[in-house]
Amino acid sequence: MNLGTKKSYYVFSKTDIKKFKEENNKPLEYIDLIKLVIDTNSELLKLYELNTKSVEISKFNKNDSLIHSQLLKLPLEADTDFDKILVNFNETKPPKIGKATKVDKATKNLTVINDKANYIEKKDFEKISIKKISIIGFSFMTVFIIVIGFVLNQSINRGNSEQEKLSQELIITQLETSGKYDKVAQKMKEFDYPKKDIVNMYLENGQFVNALKADKKAFTSVLDKIDTMNNKEQQEALNELKKANVTSKKESISLDLRLALLNKDIDFLKKNIKSVDSQALSDRIVKLFIDEKEYASANEQLKFFANKALDKQAKQAEHDDKKQALTNKVNELKKAVSDTQKQLDGKNTQLSDLHKQLDDLNKNDKSPDKGKHVDDKNKEIDNANKDKNKISDILKDQQGKEKEAQKAVDDFK
Secondary structure, three states, rough: OOOOOOOOOEEOOOOHHHHHHHOOOOEEOOHHHHHHHHHHOOOOOOEEEEOEEEEEEEEEEOOOOOOEEEEEEEEEOOOOHHHOOOOOOOOOOOOOOOOOOOHHHHHHHHHHHHHHHHHHHHHHHOOOOOOHHHHHHHHHHHHHHHHHHHHHHHHHHHHHHHHHHHHHHHHHHHHOOOHHHHHHHHHHHHOOOHHHHHHHHHHOOHHHHHHHHHHHHHHHHHHHHHOOHHHHHHHHHHHHHHHHHHOOOOHHHHHHHHHHHOOOOOOHHOOHHHOOOHHHHHHHHHHHHHHHOOHHHHHHHHHHOOOOHHHHHHHHHHHHHHHHHHHHHHHHHHHHHHHHHHHHHHHHHHHHHHHHHHHHHHHOOOOOOHHHHHHHHHHHHHHHHHHHHHHHHHHHHHHHHHHHHHHHHHHHH
C-alpha cells in the first residue's frame, strides 16, 4: 500500500484562499497535503468565516498525468477526518481501465516461470519421465505460491499498519492545531503512545502544569524546557506552576530559586546555596554571583557543584576587580594631589600679592596710621603662610599615599 511518501505536485484552482494559492504547483507528500488542509481549515474557523469557500485540488505525477481531482468546501468542523475525505489523493498512479489485479499478475508471473521451468527441464533432463517432471513442477509451483502469498500478506499487513499510524498522526495533528491538548492526550492514550510522548506534546505547547499532571516524574524535563525560554516567559511559567500547586516541597524550592535568579534576589540565593539541586542551575547562579561581584558566594556555590571554567572565571574576575580597585585608588590620589597643588599655587599667588601690597604701604603710605596699616598687612601675610604650610603638609601626605598606591598596583599579580 502506498502511503504517499513520494512527492507529486498539486494544482489548487477555482479558489481565493491565499494559503492554497501560495502552495500551488508545489511538490507535496500526502501527509503534507492533509496538514495544509487542516491548517487552512483551522485558520478559517478562527476567523469565524461564515461564507463557504472552495478549492479544486488536482494531483499530477511527474509526467503531468492526472492522478485525482476533487472539489473541497471549507471550513468544516474542527474534528473533521480529512484523511477519509481526501483518501484518493493517496494514490500515486493515474487510474487505468482494465487494470490487472494482484492475483492476475501473480498468476501471469507463475505461468511464465512455470513455462521457463518446463523448458529447462525438457532441454537438460530429457531422460526424466513425464511423471517426475509433473511432480517437480507441481512442487515448485506450490512452494512459489506459498512464498508469494506470504510476501503479499506481509506487505499488506505492513501497509495497513503504516496507514493506521498515518491516520492516527493526522488526527493528533488536527486536534493539536486546534489547541485541544487534553483531547490530544486522550487520543494518544487510546493509540498506545508512551507517557513520555504525551509529556513532550504538552511541553512543546507550553502546557507545563498538564505535563506534570500527566507524569509527576517529568519535573526535570519541565524545568529543562522552561530554561530555554526568555526571562519573561520563564517567570510566567514558574509562577503558573507555583499557583497550580502540583510540585513537592523540594520541587517548590527549586522553582523559588529560579524565580530568585530571574529577579536577582542575591540574599535569597545566598541563604539557599545548599538547596540548589542541579549543575545547570548552579552554573546560572554562579554566573549571577560573578556579575554582581559576590565572589565569596560564587566560591561557596562552586563547592557543591564544581565547574572548572566558572571557577577560573570567578578567580579572574575577582583578581581584575582588586587590581581595578587599586588603580582607582591611585587615580583618586592623583586627583587629590592635583587639587591640593592648585590650592598651594593659589596660596603662593596670594602671598606674592600681599608682599607687593606691603611694599606699596612702606613706600607710599603717608597717613598717620601707616604703622597700623603695615602691621595689619603683616598679619595677613602670617596667616597666609600658616595656610600654605598646612596645604604643603597635606600635599606631602597625599603624595606619599599616591606613591604607595602606585607601588601596590605595580606589585599586584
